[in-house]
Amino acid sequence: MSTVIFWFRSDLRLHDQPALAAAMRSGATHLVPVVCHPPEAESTPWGFPRWGVHRRAFVTAAVQALADRLAALGTPLVQLQGSTAEVLPALARSLGATRLVCEDIAAPYEQDEIAALRAAGLQVRTVWQSSLIDPQALPWGTRNLPDVFTAFRNGLERKGVQPPLPLPEPTRLLPPPAEIEDALATPQLATARAAAAALAAPAYGPGATDTRSSFPFGKPAFDGSERAARAHLAQYLARQLPHSYKATRNGLTGVDYSSKFSPWLATGALSARQVMAELRAFEQAHGANDGSYWLWFELLWRDYFRFLHLQHGRTLYRARGLGTLPPPTHNPQGFARWCEGRTGEPLVDAAMRELSTTGYLSNRLRQMVASYLIHDLQGDWRAGAAWFEAQLVDYDPYSNQGNWLYVAGRGTDPRGGRRFNPNKQAQEHDADGSYRRMWGTA
Structure with a gap:
């Protein structure tokens, strides 16, 4: 036994x-x-x-x-x-x-x-x-990944590398030992178990069901469960939303502008391979287009950040990342204003208010506010990454670190970071000011 x-x-x-x-x-x-x-x-x-x-x-x-x-x-x-x-x-x-x-x-x-x-x-x-592609199937292994994502993606597609099929759910599990309750009665475990029991009812704040939220996780259709994850995937495909994904993915607010798979992928309530298997079945039934391809594209980005961790490990978490730029400086006052949505830049402040209120933010706005902290406030990218870790319902260590390094110009990409002009972003993605008005900064 x-x-x-x-x-x-x-x-x-x-x-x-x-x-x-x-x-x-x-x-x-x-x-x-x-x-x-x-x-x-x-x-x-x-x-x-x-x-x-x-x-x-x-x-x-x-x-x-x-x-x-x-x-x-x-x-x-x-x-x-x-x-x-x-x-x-x-x-x-x-x-x-x-x-x-x-x-x-x-x-x-x-x-x-x-x-x-x-x-x-x-x-x-x-x-x-946790990845879509098995690391053993990579043409280069994990030690010799291409330095840019495009070469990574093109290499996989040229070789025809595809993910394994997802495993079915188990119909039975091994039983617990008969003495499990006695084992849990030791003082240390009883204390740890009681503390966990106090968390049994999620402490939803008003932001969890805020009508402005793009991911209202306090509502049954968006709760953290595997059931909700699988149901969301099914309805997303049934409504043929993959076909419009590429055209809408840069939206700022609303449930349907992006797939919203990321919160469940982050907790593991939804498997990336399950998403891909059902997406391929959708394409077989309804046809593939740029939109459905772009979901594969985004899942490959998710994989790329995972494989960079297998390649570089802790080096990705150094102040200078993988690059040679000097370590960043920390701007405590600017960082506090940024976290609280008080920078004076309307689109940045609207985004940071949405994040703190709802725990969610569009990808477009994540890149923009990260750029503002790093390039406009001269802040430490690691502090921003830590704030996202605390706030986001879809926090994932790989993607979070990878994206912050990307914007800071401290990852593998040779183009030296990304600086987003908030005014230009507002003109292109919030021309009528509705998003800024929604969060009280217009």
Whole structure:
């Protein structure tokens, strides 16, 4: 009789779960799925919490939905709150378990979590599963990626590289050990479990259902669950919105101007391979065009940022990134005004108010406000990336870091960053001022 712990990280789903499948094949007779909620007090080097209210509420809803699905399969989800380096080894000791399986996340914070578990004596197996393309299928491997995305995309398309088909949902799971409740009764685990239980009802603020929000995650159709993710994908395809995606993707507000897959992709409630499999089926039935191709294009960008992490690792998180520019300076007063939407630049302030109110922001506006912090306020790009991490319901370490490096000119792209003129952006994307009026800056 042996027990394997399966740690859900940014893969809060049952469909297309190679890591969970690996745990089921581990030879264990019992399975204990676990989620670790981050400590409330965890903060960034910039003095604000790593988890803002919107991000925490969205992820909490995803976890609760996952717990319900696991309970229906007879394998309850253990929820703990606290440092993973403390609570997961404590859980293993109480269970008499030595093996833990989880997805691989190639970002420094997440890699440090794994190192701490191994240092505590756990046998940890990580499984790469968040990308569309299998890293082993890359023509160059991950050590020799092209320095620009276009060459990456063209290389994959010339070779005809396609993603694997998604795995089906499991119909059964290994049962928990009979002594699970006794194991969870130890003082340390009981405290961590009680703290997690206090999060059972997501603390939705008014922004979660704000009528101005482009992703009102407090409404059932946009909640964090795998069910909502799959239903959203289905209705998006049924309405044939992929065909218009390229034409509308630079919109600033509204539910349908972009796919809105990103929040569920970020938590892992939706698999990129599931999206692609259903998109290909859509194209077979309704035809492909520039719009549906552009969804593939965007998913490849998402992959590219993941593979850059496999190639460069912590180097991407240095002040100078991959480049030779001097380290950025931090402008505390300008940064505070930027976070609060008080810079005096109407489109920037409108965007930052939307972000803090709703936890969401269009891609066009993300690039514009990032540019303003870096190039106009002479701020530290790392502080901006940390603010996005705290605020966004679709925070993803790979895409967040990759996009900030891109705008700052500290990534692989040779063109030296991107500077967006707010007035030009307003003329092109908010010519009538409706977005600025919506957020009280016109």
